Amino acid sequence: MRCLRMLVRILVLLYLAGAPALAQxxxxxxxxxxxxxxxxxKTALGNQAYEWNENEMFLFRATMAFxxxxxxxxxxxxxxxxxxxxxxxRVSFWFVVISPENPTMLIPKADVEKAxxxxxxxxxNAFLLTDRTLExxxxxxxxxxxxxxxxxxxxxxxGVVIGAVFAGIIALLVSSLLQxxxxxKGMMEDGQDEEDRQMKGVENGINLDGIYNRGFTDDDRFTKx
Amino acid sequence: xxxxxSLPNPGLDxxxxxxxxxxxxxxxxxxxxxxxxxxxxxxxxxxxxxxxxGNVWRFPYLCxxxxxxxxxxxxxxxxxxEGIPLLHLEFAIGQRLRSGSVGVWTAINPYLTGVGIAxxxxxxxxxxxxxxxxxxxMWYFFNSFQNPLPWSQCPVNANLTDLVSECxxxxxxxxxxxxxxxxxxxxxxDSGGLQWWMVLCLLCAWLLLYVCCLRGxxxxxxxxxxxxxxxxxxxxxxLIRGLTLKGSLDGIKFLFTPxxxxxxNPSTWLDAGAQVFYSFSLAFGGLxxxxxxxxxHNNCEQDAVIISIINGFTSVYxxxxxxxxxxxxATERFDDCLEGNILALLNAFSLAEGNITEGNYAxxxxxxxxxxxxxxxxxxxxxxxxxxxxxxGVEGTGLAFIVFTEAITKMPVSPLWSILFFxxxxxxxxxxxxxxxxxxxxxxxxxNIFPKRWPKEAITGIVCLVxxxxxxxxxxxxxxxxxxxxxxxxxxxxxxxxAFCEMIAVVYIYGIDRxxxxxxxxxxxxxxxxxxxxxxxxxxLIVLVIFVFYFVTKVSSNVTYIAWxxxxxxxxxxxxxxxxxxxxxxxxxLAGVPSLVVPGTAxxxxxxxxxxxxxxxxxxxxxxxxxxxxxxGHLNLPN
Numbered sequence: 001m002r003c004l005r006m007l008v009r010i011l012v013l014l015y016l017a018g019a020p021a022l023a024q025x026x027x028x029x030x031x032x033x034x035x036x037x038x039x040x041x042k043t044a045l046g047n048q049a050y051e052w053n054e055n056e057m058f059l060f061r062a063t064m065a066f067x068x069x070x071x072x073x074x075x076x077x078x079x080x081x082x083x084x085x086x087x088x089x090r091v092s093f094w095f096v097v098i099s100p101e102n103p104t105m106l107i108p109k110a111d112v113e114k115a116x117x118x119x120x121x122x123x124x125n126a127f128l129l130t131d132r133t134l135e136x137x138x139x140x141x142x143x144x145x146x147x148x149x150x151x152x153x154x155x156x157x158x159g160v161v162i163g164a165v166f167a168g169i170i171a172l173l174v175s176s177l178l179q180x181x182x183x184x185k186g187m188m189e190d191g192q193d194e195e196d197r198q199m200k201g202v203e204n205g206i207n208l209d210g211i212y213n214r215g216f217t218d219d220d221r222f223t224k225x
Numbered sequence: 226x227x228x229x230x231s232l233p234n235p236g237l238d239x240x241x242x243x244x245x246x247x248x249x250x251x252x253x254x255x256x257x258x259x260x261x262x263x264x265x266x267x268x269x270x271x272x273x274x275x276x277x278x279g280n281v282w283r284f285p286y287l288c289x290x291x292x293x294x295x296x297x298x299x300x301x302x303x304x305x306x307e308g309i310p311l312l313h314l315e316f317a318i319g320q321r322l323r324s325g326s327v328g329v330w331t332a333i334n335p336y337l338t339g340v341g342i343a344x345x346x347x348x349x350x351x352x353x354x355x356x357x358x359x360x361x362x363m364w365y366f367f368n369s370f371q372n373p374l375p376w377s378q379c380p381v382n383a384n385l386t387d388l389v390s391e392c393x394x395x396x397x398x399x400x401x402x403x404x405x406x407x408x409x410x411x412x413x414x415d416s417g418g419l420q421w422w423m424v425l426c427l428l429c430a431w432l433l434l435y436v437c438c439l440r441g442x443x444x445x446x447x448x449x450x451x452x453x454x455x456x457x458x459x460x461x462x463x464l465i466r467g468l469t470l471k472g473s474l475d476g477i478k479f480l481f482t483p484x485x486x487x488x489x490n491p492s493t494w495l496d497a498g499a500q501v502f503y504s505f506s507l508a509f510g511g512l513x514x515x516x517x518x519x520x521x522h523n524n525c526e527q528d529a530v531i532i533s534i535i536n537g538f539t540s541v542y543x544x545x546x547x548x549x550x551x552x553x554x555a556t557e558r559f560d561d562c563l564e565g566n567i568l569a570l571l572n573a574f575s576l577a578e579g580n581i582t583e584g585n586y587a588x589x590x591x592x593x594x595x596x597x598x599x600x601x602x603x604x605x606x607x608x609x610x611x612x613x614x615x616x617x618g619v620e621g622t623g624l625a626f627i628v629f630t631e632a633i634t635k636m637p638v639s640p641l642w643s644i645l646f647f648x649x650x651x652x653x654x655x656x657x658x659x660x661x662x663x664x665x666x667x668x669x670x671x672x673n674i675f676p677k678r679w680p681k682e683a684i685t686g687i688v689c690l691v692x693x694x695x696x697x698x699x700x701x702x703x704x705x706x707x708x709x710x711x712x713x714x715x716x717x718x719x720x721x722x723x724a725f726c727e728m729i730a731v732v733y734i735y736g737i738d739r740x741x742x743x744x745x746x747x748x749x750x751x752x753x754x755x756x757x758x759x760x761x762x763x764x765x766l767i768v769l770v771i772f773v774f775y776f777v778t779k780v781s782s783n784v785t786y787i788a789w790x791x792x793x794x795x796x797x798x799x800x801x802x803x804x805x806x807x808x809x810x811x812x813x814x815l816a817g818v819p820s821l822v823v824p825g826t827a828x829x830x831x832x833x834x835x836x837x838x839x840x841x842x843x844x845x846x847x848x849x850x851x852x853x854x855x856x857x858g859h860l861n862l863p864n
Contacts, residue, residue, distance in 0.1 A: 042578040090577060172436065
């Protein structure tokens with residue numbers, strides 16, 4: 001009995017010691033169920049860039065666990081379920097997700113992709129980065145839906161301009177018409193005055209005013225062909 | 226100098242007002258000929274007519290492609306030898322004979338009516354396609370009232386997986402221009418139907434032009450206070466903005482760096498001559514018309530010099546502004562290119578960010594190439610050269626609607642700059658259109674095509690309506706290609722022919738002696754030796770040389786055009802296509818008909834005279850003398 005209990009204890013100890021090692025072997029570059037992550041902090045933040053260290057990595061793993069929880073709608077995922085390896089100075093690394101129930105089983109690539117896509121915005125914001133500066137190689141960001149206003153804005157401006165133009169045309173044409181009518185009325189009155197004056201002149205027998213008699217003009221000098 | 230006496234010209238004195246009659250008209254202000262409200266309106270109208278889109282998008286390109294600062298030398302020389310004399314000639318003859326182009330040439334000699342009719346046709350054809358460019362400008366203006374600007378990013382395709390392929394392969398600005406604006410087809414033969422948004426913009430452009438030209442110079446005279454001055458304000462704003470952007474000084478340096486070797490190249494001189502000629506809007510008839518509304522003793526010599534100087538200055542100023550912005554754009558492109566390469570290197574070798582910067586890029590690349598040549602090879606790095614980006618010199622619509630709009634998207638508060646830029650282009654184009662309409666409407670009135678009692682509003686309205694209907698060609702999918710066709714042929718060869726005929730007519734048929742006396746009467750002193758030499762020999766010679774060169778080039782070369790074809794191999798490079806055979810008929814109508822109208826009208830009048838003379842001879846010999854008088858002309862004064 002005692003031998004059995006010790007055996008079990010040794011096995012448990014071995015298992016606990018070996019689990020991380022086992023987990024590490026699960027995470028490899030070009031693993032079939034892993035993704036490579038590339039982070040460009042300096043490009044995104046310039047002077048306000050923070051340094052990538054163990055704490056940031058912890059945040060990454062926690063965020064990924066959050067994403068998995070959100071996707072599967074369960075509370076079983078934890079930081080330990082996200083395994084990271086091959087970190088470079090770039091900063092880039094590989095990660096895999098292991099199932100909380102069975103530590104030897106990796107979550108398939110497709111599911112990880114869907115989980116990441118669903119919470120991409122939250123993941124980006126946790127690090128103050130964007131789709132371009134926090135890259136999951138192989139997962140393409142979904143493009144934002146185009147905003148389609150009911151009336152295209154250009155039609156509104158067009159309407160305003162054309163309304164103003166029509167108003168201008170009508171105003172000018174009407175004022176032209178009024179001007180012409182006023183001139184005609186004025187000329188008619190002038191014509192009346194002149195006729196009266198001419199009559200007076202003729203009555204006296206002499207052309208007193210010396211008004212140029214429009215009866216004879218120079219027009220006939222040039223005949224039109 | 227050989228004294229070339231003028232050709233015999235009987236009956237000239239009967240057709241034109243004498244100096245005494247001019248004085249009388251001046252004092253009594255008789256006649257209902259329109260007048261300028263003040264000198265400023267006249268100067269602004271002429272400046273507006275001369276300064277147009279060409280100053281902004283043709284001159285900078287020529288400058289940069291013909292040796293930068295060195296191009297100024299042929300430009301300024303030809304400005305003085307060709308531009309100023311021709312301008313003075315048109316101003317003086319208009320002011321003296323107090324009529325539009327048809328009236329002036331008919332008065333000089335009835336057989337020269339063709340020159341006026343040619344001006345009419347050219348003004349009409351050029352006005353049609355020029356206003357279409359204004360319609361495009363208005364479209365961009367309407368679209369500038371949104372943030373982000375529609376040409377700053379590619380649209381997403383139907384299932385939201387990726388950007389639209391045509392846009393992803395070229396660029397957002399290209400896509401917006403060729404697809405969203407023009408919806409261009411792949412060849413000129415493929416008409417593709419009318420694009421409704423373009424029709425609306427075209428309608429807006431013609432209505433706006435109509436409201437400004439409604440009552441002739443009464444309305445345009447007021448409009449030019451804005452349209453002629455606003456471009457300078459906007460250019461200055463852009464200059465200040467441009468100079469604060471990174472890379473602008475590189476652009477200006479690139480523009481003005483002289484390459485004196487280009488002066489040996491004859492095409493530099495020919496391009497300079499052509500640019501001076503077209504830049505002054507000569508031979509359209511508009512300038513003659515505008516000048517005829519002046520008082521008789523207006524100093525047209527001074528006006529010509531001032532306007533030429535303003536025109537030249539504007540070209541240089543606009544070139545500076547444009548190239549400061551192009552320098553900025555080129556630097557942005559260069560930076561993007563370099564950044565892309567650096568990122569590729571960092572990713573490939575997993576180096577920390579900041580290891581490779583712009584400063585040590587060349588060095589690092591060399592090191593890496595030494596140790597890992599195959600990796601470098603597989604990366605396919607682009608060569609980034611600032612000079613290449615700067616010399617992607619574009620002219621014409623490409624400059625305004627592709628290059629400049631791209632530069633604007635990279636500036637902060639882009640919609641504001643976009644609105645300002647397109648208002649400036651709009652004003653530049655509209656003020657040129659005023660001259661075009663003047664050059665179309667006044668000859669129509671002189672030729673008595675419409676009944677005399679029809680008001681000017683109606684005639685202007687009909688001209689605008691007919692132009693709009695024909696200009697619907699440009700609102701098709703293939704409209705862009707038609708416009709390029711019109712631009713190449715309607716606005717080039719006929720103008721040179723008309724200008725040459727104008728000079729010969731004034732100097733040799735009207736008589737340079739009489740012309741000198743007229744100018745002495747008008748401004749108080751005879752034109753000096755410079756004017757004599759240029760009017761008699763230098764300017765006609767230059768115009769003739771340019772004409773021969775253009776004619777020979779156009780006739781001998783294969784006439785091709787460039788088309789936007791997403792399915793072509795070199796996309797996004799534009800495809801070079803040959804015109805179909807039936808286009809040659811159109812080319813003949815555009816270039817041949819206005820040019821042939823000049824001798825054609827003369828022949829027509831000659832034949833008519835001979836026929837009627839023959840007829841009358843056989844009927845009644847007494848009528849011969851009367852016929853002679855009446856055929857000479859029928860210009861009443863004042864007109």
